[in-house]
Amino acid sequence: MIKKKLSIVDIANKLNISKTTVSFILNGRAREKRISEELVERVLKFVKEVGYKPNSLAKSLRTGKSHIIGLMVENIADPFFANIARYIEDGAYKNGYRIIYCSTDNDADKTRDLIAMFRDRHVDGYIIAPPVGVEEDIAELLKDDLPVVLFDRYFPGIDCSYVVTDNLNSTYTATEYLVEQGYKKIAFITLESHQTQMQARLDGYKKALEQNNLDPYIKEVALNQETKLMSEPIADFLKNNKDLDAIIFGTNRIGTCGLKVIHNMGIRVPDDIAVISFDDHDVFELYTPSITAIAQPVEEIAANTINILLSKLDSSTPNTDNKKVTLQNDLRYRGSSQVNPKLSTVK
């Protein structure tokens, strides 16, 4: 029936009043502008009756606010990011914000492009898991006083709010634990990445080995590979290091892929090799034996991130300093990292 959408002018004309008056009333500024109760009521009733909704584009153009938050994750298909995205979405939704999202693929050029797109769309705030190489673009956003919160990784040189987890201590503790269980040749299979979180994980591993005078066995596989392309380098590494007795995987994707490789090679866990992976996942819980995992507090990460951003967006809050949050991970001990079975044989 109703072909064309109503505009504020139509409403004003139908009621024989000015559109400004309508605008004031709809924006709750009736009292402030001393508009009569009677008129306010008449307008509100009519607006509800015809189901009028202000055009948010026009509104955004005028006010500069879009009530949209831009969310950039590494890859929305990765369960870690998908879960965080979900919690962030909920938090945003409850506060009247919507999400535009995209996957960066850890590609700096693509990310730059996407940041430009977000700016172009006048998003109100930015939540970004940034790849290496976009430091300047983030700095630019901050310089223009745009609300930004990073998560999962950050840039040490840039004063920006972020939410990360204590990666270094997590792998440190995990490695220490393996040593305590009697493992000596512990490998770390990780991504070839200079992102802070990956470096920290590597550092934690190295630190623990150093303190125990053990040799590191590190394999870095290229970023952004198809899972299938990741398998080969891992298999090669394992073939060339037959005497390893434990492996720590740096991410859930590497862990899942690594398990497949181990499985296909007929290596038994934990009889032949102990396994720990970063990030928990159904696969790790259900695998036989279940896989010890360093679980990141996904819900907490998301909650902290969105809350920091929302408080920045809330103009009533004075623009406080940047918040830098480091959350603790949860090391979930499972069957894949029991006491080294070979020890009993030796003794």
Place this chain on the structure above:
Amino acid sequence: MIKKKLSIVDIANKLNISKTTVSFILNGRAREKRISEELVERVLKFVKEVGYKPNSLAKSLRTGKSHIIGLMVENIADPFFANIARYIEDGAYKNGYRIIYCSTDNDADKTRDLIAMFRDRHVDGYIIAPPVGVEEDIAELLKDDLPVVLFDRYFPGIDCSYVVTDNLNSTYTATEYLVEQGYKKIAFITLESHQTQMQARLDGYKKALEQNNLDPYIKEVALNQETKLMSEPIADFLKNNKDLDAIIFGTNRIGTCGLKVIHNMGIRVPDDIAVISFDDHDVFELYTPSITAIAQPVEEIAANTINILLSKLDSSTPNTDNKKVTLQNDLRYRGSSQVNPKLSTVK
């Protein structure tokens, strides 16, 4: 340095020409409007020099186009939807479209709200995995000639483009297969849902059992439960039906949850019970034994969906009829559904 963003007026003033001319040139209508090569070049050079980008909000307000696609999935944290979202995002991005997304939680009210939000933002097109109860809202969109593509499920009563898979035949084949392997008491654990895809899966199962004169064992668990809340009803069902020899799970989430329950109850697969699940997943591949799965062609689903939408959005294509696509699933036979081990004992 540059505090305020440049507008088209600034450009026009700096060059001492009219903003109309600038607009024509930037929109590639210079030739059509017979604007001199020399001026075109001068403008383009200057625009590039100062890095001017038209304000897309203003553009959208005027043209009514936003170059944004609204994507509504059941839950972005579900790997099935997360993967589809990822492929759709890629397809959209390559064609200059961005995605606004949200999770419906299969809640009709929330979905209605979100559809309204999408309209409000003037998204150019809609991709929706619709919950039951929003038939009218979809019909409304179609009535207003807005481009809509449904996926995963559809509404039989509504003439709308959609992309689904052949659910009925998939469970039918899977059930038949179990019967051939010598299983008799085959249960179907599914969601309590009236969505077309869930009904079709159930129907396929029923049809196969009927043709073989076997009794159905159906358990429907409530939708939208936390995974933890889903476990209990499944456990109860299994306890009350100790003589089952096979189970088909209706979705990947139920499958994963069901495996955990089976695991915790000490039931062995496939010795005590055979298992098949809808949707493939790393968990199923890596489980011991690996779990037979009905794999949906995620990439194909996404590709078809976005392509149908893009062709609708491409005004050069005549507005053809609605496309209704049904893709075939891939039954991946694995260890969890071998020949009934109890048969050899009986024989």
Place this chain on the structure above:
DNA sequence: TTTTATTGGTAAATCGATAAATTGATTCTA
């Protein structure tokens, strides 16, 4: 010679909202 087309653009209207400035009538204040 008058009419019509072409050339190379421009001024003004428009999209749908918000915000600032203004108005005319009444009431209060000094």
Place this chain on the structure above:
DNA sequence: TAGAATCAATTTATCGATTTACCAATAAAA
């Protein structure tokens, strides 16, 4: 009683683009 303040809105400008309508000067056609 002149001037200020209050009231209850209204008029007009603005956000930054696109689009329609138009224009003056020259060339081509009738």
